[in-house]
Amino acid sequence: MMLNAQDVAATPDELVSKVYLPERKGALQVEMVAAARQYGMLVYPLAPELEAVLQEVRAGHPVLVLQNLRFGWWPQWHFAVVTGYDSKKEVLILHSGTEENYRLPVRAFMATWKRSEQWARVILPPGQLPATAEPLTFLMAAHDLETTQQTRAAKSAYKAAAEAWPDQPAAMLGLGNLAYQQGHWSEAEEYYRAMTKRFPDISAGWNNLAEALSKQGKDEESFAMLNKAQEAKKRSQKQGSD
Amino acid sequence: MQAIRSYTQSVSAIMALVMVLSSMWAIPASANIVGTGELLTEQRADVDREALMGMLEREDVKSTLASMGVGEQEVRDRIQSLTPSELADFQQQLAEAPTGEGVVGIIVLFLLVFIITDMLCATDIFPFINCIR
Incomplete structure (x- = not known):
């Protein structure tokens, strides 16, 4: 359901084979998240607060939550999707099990949700930012896509991040690294160059620029960039010790 | 020849x-190229470090620390020497910190910082903690 909301064609049967563990009669958090990533979706961990969930729901993003329907010492774990909120009656609308519009008072929800340490995830197409997105958390989620070989998804996530938060160097570095990993040296060079221009004090940018240059056989320039990387490193160490 | x-x-x-x-x-x-993940962990550590330092700015925290005989600069040095993974251990407390965390909570957090740095032999405040290095 989370996937269908984002116009991903995935049939229940297809997903069951991906996440359902018959002997445990259910799915694990890791698998739920990994399955979404296999469809090129970005999985964003929400802050463990009800307000964050409500904010996402208001923005039209369904939220995947983990509940413990019984007690801590005898758990009954259960995944549900929060799809709406009735603020007048303080009732959450959940897609729970096979029930589509399950209404659950906030108090009851909080009791079951607290026992999962308020686990909540938003699953979105990578170019779209969650309503409560924090730059570093979002970039880490984008990096998860990079490490799971979802290169195209990672790229659009980094691009969205670079646009939304121009002060985040990791977005630029990520774009450069993606191009580098695919062997697009000159494209990588461009991103790294842009990064060193904006963030001259971060040695990673200079270092990777040197790498991209040397791959293109521009050894002399590459050497100069390595020196700049050293300089930047020294500068930042000096700042740290002050 | x-x-x-x-x-x-x-x-x-x-x-x-x-x-x-x-x-x-x-x-x-x-x-080799520096991975995106490496830069991100570094930056997360910087943010966490700043959050810790920010807590040190509070007057009530300062005076409590002073009454315990702990210098402010000392705490600052310790925070600076924490690694990203050690900082990540405080993440839960840090996330809740800026909003209405009481003095007691912050002091306990700083004590944890001292215990960790003690374990790493950076300080020797608690004699009952043995260095692991």
Whole structure:
């Protein structure tokens, strides 16, 4: 359901084979998240607060939550999707099990949700930012896509991040690294160059620029960039010790 | 023997050239690109560190620490020496910190910082904690 909301064609049967563990009669958090990533979706961990969930729901993003329907010492774990909120009656609308519009008072929800340490995830197409997105958390989620070989998804996530938060160097570095990993040296060079221009004090940018240059056989320039990387490193160490 | 001697000079010249060329070429090639993840952990650590430092700015925290005989600069130095993974251990507390965390909570957090740095032999405040290094 989370996937269908984002116009991903995935049939229940297809997903069951991906996440359902018959002997445990259910799915694990890791698998739920990994399955979404296999469809090129970005999985964003929400802050463990009800307000964050409500904010996402208001923005039209369904939220995947983990509940413990019984007690801590005898758990009954259960995944549900929060799809709406009735603020007048303080009732959450959940897609729970096979029930589509399950209404659950906030108090009851909080009791079951607290026992999962308020686990909540938003699953979105990578170019779209969650309503409560924090730059570093979002970039880490984008990096998860990079490490799971979802290169195209990672790229659009980094691009969205670079646009939304121009002060985040990791977005630029990520774009450069993606191009580098695919062997697009000159494209990588461009991103790294842009990064060193904006963030001259971060040695990673200079270092990777040197790498991209040397791959293109521009050894002399590459050497100069390595020196700049050293300089930047020294500068930042000096700042740290002050 | 004489014949070998006459070769050595030219051979060593060639060898020296090979060494110089290979080392020049090897410097950029042996270094690797810095991963996005590395930069991100570093930045997360910076943010966490700043959050900790920010807590130190509060007057009530300062006075409590002073009454315990702990210098502010000392705490600052300790925070600076925490690694990203150690900082990540405080993440839960840090996330809740800026909004209405009481003095007691913050002091406990700083005590944890001291215990960790004590374990790493950076400080020796608690005699009952043995250095792990």
